[in-house]
Amino acid sequence: MLDIIRSKVLIAYTALLALISLSIFMSDADVTKGLISITTIVMIIVPLVSIVYATTYYFNASEFTELLVSQPISRSDILWGKFIGIASSILGSYLIGICIPVALFAFSSTGLMLMLSGCLLSLSFVSLAFLASTKTRDKAKGIGMSLIIWFYCSIIFDAIVLLFLFSFSDYPLEKVMIALTAFNPIDLARILILLQLDISALMGYTGALYRDFFGSGSGIAFSLIFQIAWSVLPILLATRTFKKKDL
Amino acid sequence: MKASILYLFFIILSSLTSANTITVAQKGRINNLGKAIALAKNGDTIIVQKGHYPSYNTIINKSLTILGKDFPVLDAGFREEVITILARQVKLDGFVIKNSKVGSLRDYAGIRIHRTEQVHISNNKLMNNFFGIYISDSKHVSIYNNSTQGTNSAQNSGNGIHMWQCQDIKINNNYSSGHRDGIYFEFVKKSTISNNRSVKNLRYGLHFMFSDDNLYRGNTFKNNGSGVAVMYSKRIRMYNNLFLENWGSSIYGLLLKDISNCDIKHNRFIRNTTGIYMEGCQGINACNNQFLNNGWAMRVLANCVNGEFTRNNFTANSFDVTTNGSLNLNNFNNNYWDKYEGYDLNKNGIGDIPYHPISLYAQLIEQIPQSVMLMRSFMVNLLDKVERAIPSLTPESVKDNHPKMKPWEI
Numbered sequence: 001m002l003d004i005i006r007s008k009v010l011i012a013y014t015a016l017l018a019l020i021s022l023s024i025f026m027s028d029a030d031v032t033k034g035l036i037s038i039t040t041i042v043m044i045i046v047p048l049v050s051i052v053y054a055t056t057y058y059f060n061a062s063e064f065t066e067l068l069v070s071q072p073i074s075r076s077d078i079l080w081g082k083f084i085g086i087a088s089s090i091l092g093s094y095l096i097g098i099c100i101p102v103a104l105f106a107f108s109s110t111g112l113m114l115m116l117s118g119c120l121l122s123l124s125f126v127s128l129a130f131l132a133s134t135k136t137r138d139k140a141k142g143i144g145m146s147l148i149i150w151f152y153c154s155i156i157f158d159a160i161v162l163l164f165l166f167s168f169s170d171y172p173l174e175k176v177m178i179a180l181t182a183f184n185p186i187d188l189a190r191i192l193i194l195l196q197l198d199i200s201a202l203m204g205y206t207g208a209l210y211r212d213f214f215g216s217g218s219g220i221a222f223s224l225i226f227q228i229a230w231s232v233l234p235i236l237l238a239t240r241t242f243k244k245k246d247l
Numbered sequence: 248m249k250a251s252i253l254y255l256f257f258i259i260l261s262s263l264t265s266a267n268t269i270t271v272a273q274k275g276r277i278n279n280l281g282k283a284i285a286l287a288k289n290g291d292t293i294i295v296q297k298g299h300y301p302s303y304n305t306i307i308n309k310s311l312t313i314l315g316k317d318f319p320v321l322d323a324g325f326r327e328e329v330i331t332i333l334a335r336q337v338k339l340d341g342f343v344i345k346n347s348k349v350g351s352l353r354d355y356a357g358i359r360i361h362r363t364e365q366v367h368i369s370n371n372k373l374m375n376n377f378f379g380i381y382i383s384d385s386k387h388v389s390i391y392n393n394s395t396q397g398t399n400s401a402q403n404s405g406n407g408i409h410m411w412q413c414q415d416i417k418i419n420n421n422y423s424s425g426h427r428d429g430i431y432f433e434f435v436k437k438s439t440i441s442n443n444r445s446v447k448n449l450r451y452g453l454h455f456m457f458s459d460d461n462l463y464r465g466n467t468f469k470n471n472g473s474g475v476a477v478m479y480s481k482r483i484r485m486y487n488n489l490f491l492e493n494w495g496s497s498i499y500g501l502l503l504k505d506i507s508n509c510d511i512k513h514n515r516f517i518r519n520t521t522g523i524y525m526e527g528c529q530g531i532n533a534c535n536n537q538f539l540n541n542g543w544a545m546r547v548l549a550n551c552v553n554g555e556f557t558r559n560n561f562t563a564n565s566f567d568v569t570t571n572g573s574l575n576l577n578n579f580n581n582n583y584w585d586k587y588e589g590y591d592l593n594k595n596g597i598g599d600i601p602y603h604p605i606s607l608y609a610q611l612i613e614q615i616p617q618s619v620m621l622m623r624s625f626m627v628n629l630l631d632k633v634e635r636a637i638p639s640l641t642p643e644s645v646k647d648n649h650p651k652m653k654p655w656e657i
Contacts, residue, residue: 032540033563033585036623044625158626165615173617181620194622210620 010093013049017097020045025105032197035106035114039193042098042118043186044154047125051146054086054129059139066247076239079130083235087126094122110196117189117227124185124230125150131234134241157184174209181223185230188223267291273298280313280321281305289334295319295342302344303327308334315341318372323347329376331359338367347376349403356381356405357395360388368393378405379426382413389417397426397448404449406431410438418443425449429471432458441465451476451502452493455483464488468500474519476502483509490516499524500541503531513657516541522564525551534558537657543569552576560654561585561604565622568604568645569613575645579604583651588635591652602650605641607634 020041024034061082068078098118102111132145161180165173181187195214213219269283269291277283279300283293289310297317304327307313311334320343323329329344339358348355357376360366362384369391373379379395382388395407407423408430410416416438422445423429429445432438433456440463445452452468453475455461464486468474474490476499477483483506490500500519503509507529515537516522522541525531531554538544544564547554549572560583561567567584581597586606589598608627611618621627634641 030563030585036563040623040625040628043623154625155629158621158624162618162621162626165618169615169617177617177620187620187624190624191620197623 007089009053010089013053013090014093014097017045017093018101021098021101025101031106031108032110035102035110035193036197038098038102039114039190039197042114042121043190046094046118046121047153047186048150050090050122050125051129051132051150052143053090054126055133055142055146056139057086058082058130058133059142062247069247075243079134079239079242080235083126083130087123090122090126091119094118108196110193113193113196116224117192120224120227120231121185121189124227124234127231127234127238130238131241134238134245153184153186157187178210178213182226185227188227188230192220192223269293270296271300272296273300279305284309284311287311302329305330307332307337307339310334310336312338313340314338315343315371318343320345325349328355328359329357331361332366333361333363335363336365337363338369339371340367341370343372343374345374345376347378349377349398351403354378354381354405354409356409359383360385364388367391372396376405377403378409379407379423381405381409381411382416383411384413385416386414387416388413390419390421391417392420394422394424395426396424399425399449401449406454407445407448410435413438417441422446423448423452428452428454429468430454432456432461434458436460439463443467444469445474446470448472454478455480458483462486467491468493470494473498473502474500476504477506477509478502478504480506481508485509485511486513488514490514490519490522492517493519495520503528506531511536515539515657516544521546523547525554527551529553531555535655535657536560538562538564538567540564542566546570547575547577548572549575554578555580557581558651558655559583560657562654566606566609566612569609570605570642570645571613573642575642577645579645579647581649581651582647583654584647585654587650587652589650596652598650598652601646601648603635603638603641603643603646605645606631607641610641 021038024037028034065078069075099115102114128149129146132149133142136142136145181191191214195211214223269277269287271277271280271283271293280295280302284307287293287309292312295315297319299320299322301324302321303323318341321329323346325346325348327348329347344357347357356378357373358368358380360382364386366388368380371393373393373395375398380390390408397407398404404427406428407426408418410432412434414436416435418430418440419442421443424446426448427450429448429452430440431454435458438461442465444467446469448471450472452471453463455477457479459481462484467489469491471493474493493500499521500516501523503525505527509531511533513535517539519541521543522538522545524546526548528551534557536559538561541564543566544561545568547568547570549570554577556579558581562585584602584604587598587602589600591598607630
């Protein structure tokens with residue numbers, strides 16, 4: 001645990017996030033615009049760093065894990081211990097790097113949503129990293145897998161959705177779109193923030209329907225539950241694999 | 248000297264002969280406005296004391312000054328109109344006028360002014376009327392400092408201040424809410440609307456139909472079905488107005504339809520779903536306006552021609568400009584766009600490369616509205632960046648050749 005905090009990567013990550021958010025807030029008088037920029041950056045950097053860092057850490061500590069496994073400790077405890085350690089440190093970086101500046105400069109419902117969804121995003125990507133690492137044997141494959149997951153969530157998924165929209169634009173797709181977003185943790189986080197930011201644009205046309213859904217209590221609950229599911233399910237699956245895995 | 252003495256003499260004479268004052272009180276000899284009007288002569292003053300008076304379409308057919316003291320209430324009890332003014336030179340001041348009938352065949356009003364001139368309506372509070380003030384076939388009417396609160400029902404509500412076939416009307420410092428249209432102009436010419444507030448009206452805050460040469464300035468339109476609608480009119484000047492939070496599906500801050508040669512200057516559009524929507528407009532000159540936090544700052548349909556959009560500030564809008572066609576014969580120049588990413592090498596405050604305000608994603612939403620869900624995703628940002636670098640799908644004709652680097656002081 002202590003070596004995680006001491007890790008240079010994490011310190012650099014915290015510093016990067018803090019630098020980005022502070023410089024954006026300092027350079028622009030308009031807080032809303034600052035939040036938009038931060039959201040865009042958070043949606044790319046946070047998942048990437050979370051997943052890659054967690055995977056690397058998992059494999060770097062694999063010998064120590066083997067040692068632990070030989071001790072009378074249950075395997076799920078070992079994995080959960082690791083998960084909690086990494087997740088809390090990544091969350092800590094996010095809290096220091098983004099949450100504190102946002103709370104200082106732009107404390108609003110949008111800001112709160114950014115903090116909350118960013119935290120959940122970090123959690124779900126750490127969790128996905130564990131799934132990727134337990135499923136693979138060596139480090140290179142593991143990191144490759146996690147990069148593919150990140151790539152899929154941040155770009156490929158949206159491209160597929162866009163393609164899907166183009167090809168089925170004659171059909172009423174609103175409900176389908178809502179269901180589709182549940183398949184991508186980044187989209188869930190983005191839409192939660194979007195609903196606070198671009199509220200006037202979303203009032204128009206089809207947006208109103210999404211706003212009614214995601215803006216309502218049940219809609220927010222829906223996306224939060226799915227975000228939590230994205231952070232819990234992969235780690236549960238990972239525990240199952242880890243228990244049976246031949247180390 | 249001689250003339251002035253003569254003048255003084257006439258003043259004294261006239262005050263002796265005509266300027267009687269009649270007082271109406273609830274428990275007095277004259278206990279309603281109708282009786283007082285029957286007794287009065289042209290030029291008299293009627294003072295109505297505080298109280299609650301039934302008034303079933305009281306007709307004012309003499310040139311009178313009628314003043315309410317401490318806001319006496321004239322109530323039509325939903326049976327008729329409250330007051331009708333048919334005479335010239337009438338002043339009506341300081342009343343609470345309420346509960347006119349609601350009708351589907353006739354437009355019942357709180358105050359009706361018909362075929363007259365030089366009428367002055369001020370400091371009244373109109374409540375729960377079908378139409379607030381209804382002016383037809385009149386000239387030189389001034390409506391100052393009134394407030395009108397409508398019935399707020401979707402089926403049965405009329406306009407706050409309604410004008411039909413009028414000329415030289417002055418509407419200043421009024422407040423209108425809960426009506427169908429806050430202020431409605433039909434066939435009205437050369438009139439001025441200034442410093443009014445139109446809030447939470449069901450349809451439009453201010454509505455022009457076939458009305459030419461009017462000016463509205465310094466008004467606030469907040470939270471209406473649409474802020475202002477200008478339709479089938481010419482030469483309307485719109486200055487210094489504030490369009491605020493007109494929100495919802497197909498709701499606009501300023502809706503322009505089939506109008507020509509209008510000026511839109513120094514207005515502010517804040518948090519509207521669509522700032523300005525233009526359809527079939529010709530020769531619109533919009534400059535020095537502020538667009539802040541709107542969903543769509545401007546939506547200019549392809550059938551608008553010869554529009555000049557200069558020196559405006561576009562800040563923090565989800566979309567700056569959208570259109571529906573590929574060709575657009577309007578000119579954008581010298582605006583400030585917060586999304587501009589160009590450079591200014593010679594430091595003259597003007598960007599060196601043109602700005603294309605229509606983004607690829609805006610065009611995409613136009614075709615597939617469902618894709619609004621992908622807003623601000625990495626994918627969409629990427630597409631927009633590529634399109635900005637090599638424009639292929641967005642209309643090439645819509646561009647600002649001299650984008651400003653810093654916002655204009657407005």
